[in-house]
Amino acid sequence: MSSKKIAIIPGDGIGPEVTAAAREILTLAARKAGLDLEYATCLAGGAAIDATGVPLPDDTLAAAKTADAVLLGAVGGPKWDTVAPDIRPEKAILGLRKALGLYANLRPVKVSAALAAYSPLKPEIVTGTDILIVRELTGGIYFGPKCESETADGVERAWDTEIYSVPEVARIVRMACKAAKGRRGRVTSVDKANVLASSRLWRRVASAIAQEEGTELSHMYVDNCAMQLVLGPKTFDVIVTGNLFGDILSDEAAVVAGSIGLLPSASIGDGPGLYEPIHGSAPDIAGQGIANPVGTILSAAMLLRHSLRAEAPAAAVEQAVDAVLAEGYRTADLYRPGLTKVSTEEMGKLIIKQL
Amino acid sequence: MSSKKIAIIPGDGIGPEVTAAAREILTLAARKAGLDLEYATCLAGGAAIDATGVPLPDDTLAAAKTADAVLLGAVGGPKWDTVAPDIRPEKAILGLRKALGLYANLRPVKVSAALAAYSPLKPEIVTGTDILIVRELTGGIYFGPKCESETADGVERAWDTEIYSVPEVARIVRMACKAAKGRRGRVTSVDKANVLASSRLWRRVASAIAQEEGTELSHMYVDNCAMQLVLGPKTFDVIVTGNLFGDILSDEAAVVAGSIGLLPSASIGDGPGLYEPIHGSAPDIAGQGIANPVGTILSAAMLLRHSLRAEAPAAAVEQAVDAVLAEGYRTADLYRPGLTKVSTEEMGKLIIKQL
Ligand SMILES: CC(C)[C@H](C(=O)O)[C@@H](O)C(=O)O
Numbered sequence: 001m002s003s004k005k006i007a008i009i010p011g012d013g014i015g016p017e018v019t020a021a022a023r024e025i026l027t028l029a030a031r032k033a034g035l036d037l038e039y040a041t042c043l044a045g046g047a048a049i050d051a052t053g054v055p056l057p058d059d060t061l062a063a064a065k066t067a068d069a070v071l072l073g074a075v076g077g078p079k080w081d082t083v084a085p086d087i088r089p090e091k092a093i094l095g096l097r098k099a100l101g102l103y104a105n106l107r108p109v110k111v112s113a114a115l116a117a118y119s120p121l122k123p124e125i126v127t128g129t130d131i132l133i134v135r136e137l138t139g140g141i142y143f144g145p146k147c148e149s150e151t152a153d154g155v156e157r158a159w160d161t162e163i164y165s166v167p168e169v170a171r172i173v174r175m176a177c178k179a180a181k182g183r184r185g186r187v188t189s190v191d192k193a194n195v196l197a198s199s200r201l202w203r204r205v206a207s208a209i210a211q212e213e214g215t216e217l218s219h220m221y222v223d224n225c226a227m228q229l230v231l232g233p234k235t236f237d238v239i240v241t242g243n244l245f246g247d248i249l250s251d252e253a254a255v256v257a258g259s260i261g262l263l264p265s266a267s268i269g270d271g272p273g274l275y276e277p278i279h280g281s282a283p284d285i286a287g288q289g290i291a292n293p294v295g296t297i298l299s300a301a302m303l304l305r306h307s308l309r310a311e312a313p314a315a316a317v318e319q320a321v322d323a324v325l326a327e328g329y330r331t332a333d334l335y336r337p338g339l340t341k342v343s344t345e346e347m348g349k350l351i352i353k354q355l
Numbered sequence: 356m357s358s359k360k361i362a363i364i365p366g367d368g369i370g371p372e373v374t375a376a377a378r379e380i381l382t383l384a385a386r387k388a389g390l391d392l393e394y395a396t397c398l399a400g401g402a403a404i405d406a407t408g409v410p411l412p413d414d415t416l417a418a419a420k421t422a423d424a425v426l427l428g429a430v431g432g433p434k435w436d437t438v439a440p441d442i443r444p445e446k447a448i449l450g451l452r453k454a455l456g457l458y459a460n461l462r463p464v465k466v467s468a469a470l471a472a473y474s475p476l477k478p479e480i481v482t483g484t485d486i487l488i489v490r491e492l493t494g495g496i497y498f499g500p501k502c503e504s505e506t507a508d509g510v511e512r513a514w515d516t517e518i519y520s521v522p523e524v525a526r527i528v529r530m531a532c533k534a535a536k537g538r539r540g541r542v543t544s545v546d547k548a549n550v551l552a553s554s555r556l557w558r559r560v561a562s563a564i565a566q567e568e569g570t571e572l573s574h575m576y577v578d579n580c581a582m583q584l585v586l587g588p589k590t591f592d593v594i595v596t597g598n599l600f601g602d603i604l605s606d607e608a609a610v611v612a613g614s615i616g617l618l619p620s621a622s623i624g625d626g627p628g629l630y631e632p633i634h635g636s637a638p639d640i641a642g643q644g645i646a647n648p649v650g651t652i653l654s655a656a657m658l659l660r661h662s663l664r665a666e667a668p669a670a671a672v673e674q675a676v677d678a679v680l681a682e683g684y685r686t687a688d689l690y691r692p693g694l695t696k697v698s699t700e701e702m703g704k705l706i707i708k709q710l
């Protein structure tokens with residue numbers, strides 16, 4: 001049995017509950033594939049601020065760097081809304097992305113007929129949606145030069161720089177093209193090339209890479225994409241875009257799917273990947289054992305697939321989740337009369353039984 | 356009878372048809388308020404490129420500057436998709452915004468029970484939505500310093516600068532606060548202050564101005580706003596945001612409403628305002644007399660209100676539109692069995708009859 005190291009960052013709010021449920025499933029699924037997992041539990045976010053004064057302690061960073069993958073619950077909450085800007089909980093996320101070189105964020109959004117009822121969209125518009133959003137995660141306006149305050153012509157101003165280089169764009173677009181090959185083969189590259197110089201470079205590089213990869217590529221302006229995600233989410237296969245547009249569009253796509261507690265994400269680079277559900281820390285329901293662990297469990301499946309190269313157990317976890325949902329089991333967030341309400345732990349056990 | 360000058364820019368595609376219908380109604384409504392309108396018809400966009408080689412001829416700019424207001428149809432179309440970047444049709448729009456100092460874009464989005472059926476959202480989620488998006492229109496990353504291509508460390512890159520000054524933010528937030536006073540009194544300021552320095556300045560200035568104005572203000576991150584517009588559009592009153600976020604969010608909000616052919620916009624500054632429907636030039640249906648003129652007609656109502664300070668005729672036009680739609684008249688884009696299908700011209704005449 002070969003052994004792999006997983007850093008677990010439970011984080012804040014419901015983070016500890018959902019990562020506990022996912023960890024059990026991850027361990028079991030990996031074992032079936034002949035992988036023995038060794039866990040290191042680390043602090044980040046609010047929990048780390050409380051314990052150490054900073055959101056991303058050096059120990060956590062070191063553990064993440066030496067792990068094969070990182071599984072994260074959620075960070076933040078109103079308790080830390082008033083801490084100094086440079087130690088805010090989300091600095092842990094941005095810090096991990098940069099330190100681990102996690103240049104690609106993968107956000108699959110799938111809407112089965114059974115789950116379409118949860119969408120704010122009409123079922124006929126949303127059923128069958130199956131999008132993979134590939135967001136560039138270590139560049140763009142998030143990490144470009146910025147100025148908090150300066151005075152010019154007697155006026156105070158602040159600025160940020162949206163900046164992209166050819167290799168940065170090439171790398172992420174290539175990943176999107178490769179991902180499309182295992183899917184319906186179509187990539188939509190989203191930019192604002194009618195206004196932004198960085199988008200014109202993005203568009204030029206995206207076209208060249210798609211041609212190299214032999215992938216069907218179309219270009220779409222970000223404002224149009226924000227419309228099409230609501231008008232016709234089914235029309236998309238893979239969407240590739242920059243850091244800021246990806247932040248906005250992936251969250252929009254998530255709510256179009258309707259059940260945010262079910263959605264996973266993977267952030268990958270050349271070293272260990274980071275896997276986390278897309279929902280937040282939900283401090284209002286923390287500690288009650290009612291949080292939905294499925295987003296984290298599906299993130300663990302992505303961890304198996306992308307960081308441990310264990311496709312079969314990844315698919316097995318996904319199928320187990322589908323089966324349990326199809327049987328009508330729901331945590332409180334998705335409960336409706338006629339279905340069976342279960343706790344975080346029960347949901348985990350049901351998925352384990354399926355496995 | 357006092358006289359006012361209106362520059363009309365029909366533009367491309369269906370632009371000429373919808374502006375013709377709106378012009379008749381504008382003339383009539385103004386006359387009732389004792390205003391005599393004098394029109395100058397001008398070229399812009401693709402039509403101007405074909406005739407003069409540039410999208411925004413000096414004549415047009417001069418006519419716009421000396422007018423009391425500008426009414427525009429739509430510009431662009433596939434025919435001009437391959438012209439050189441610096442003479443693209445949308446340069447006409449950006450050029451007019453900058454030359455006329457149109458720093459505020461107002462985009463009302465209203466969903467009556469009768470029109471909720473057109474929304475991709477479930478009726479119970481969207482019915483009763485009444486949002487005014489106030490977008491900053493002459494600053495931010497649209498007009499900041501940019502670089503198309505440079506080489507650093509042997510790598511080609513391009514960049515744009517998102518930049519906001521205190522007076523720019525103060526001006527637009529103040530306008531949003533004043534607009535909220537005639538509505539439900541609540542302003543949501545949208546930014547990305549957890550990442551962007553310009554957003555942190557924006558947030559600080561917005562808070563100060565709202566306090567001065569005595570307006571209830573809340574702050575929301577742009578990714579969250581993109582979610583809330585789909586999850587709960589009814590929860591918003593006035594949204595104020597920067598140029599880029601406003602571009603994305605106002606288009607998203609428009610499709611949430613479902614009937615893009617009905618939505619108007621106003622771009623205002625200290626001089627003449629520019630009024631245009633939010634839909635595009637729809638070259639596929641141009642010249643057939645079937646385009647929906649309502650977005651342009653409601654833009655004419657905004658022109659009466661904001662540039663001619665003629666509130667009563669503005670409201671009269673809006674009521675006439677509501678009445679005609681309530682009677683079940685629809686252009687082809689919104690036609691459904693059981694309703695009455697009308698042409699562009701017939702729709703105009705019906706609204707005139709109501710007036
Ligand atoms: C917390 C924040 C900095 C982060 C981002 O904007 O990237 C979040 O919104 C996300 O999408 O993971």
Ligand SMILES: CC(C)[C@H](C(=O)O)[C@@H](O)C(=O)O
Nearest residue numbers: 194195223445446448449602
């Ligand atoms: C045509 C384009 C430059 C423009 C913009 O981005 O502002 C358009 O999308 C709009 O919103 O009016």
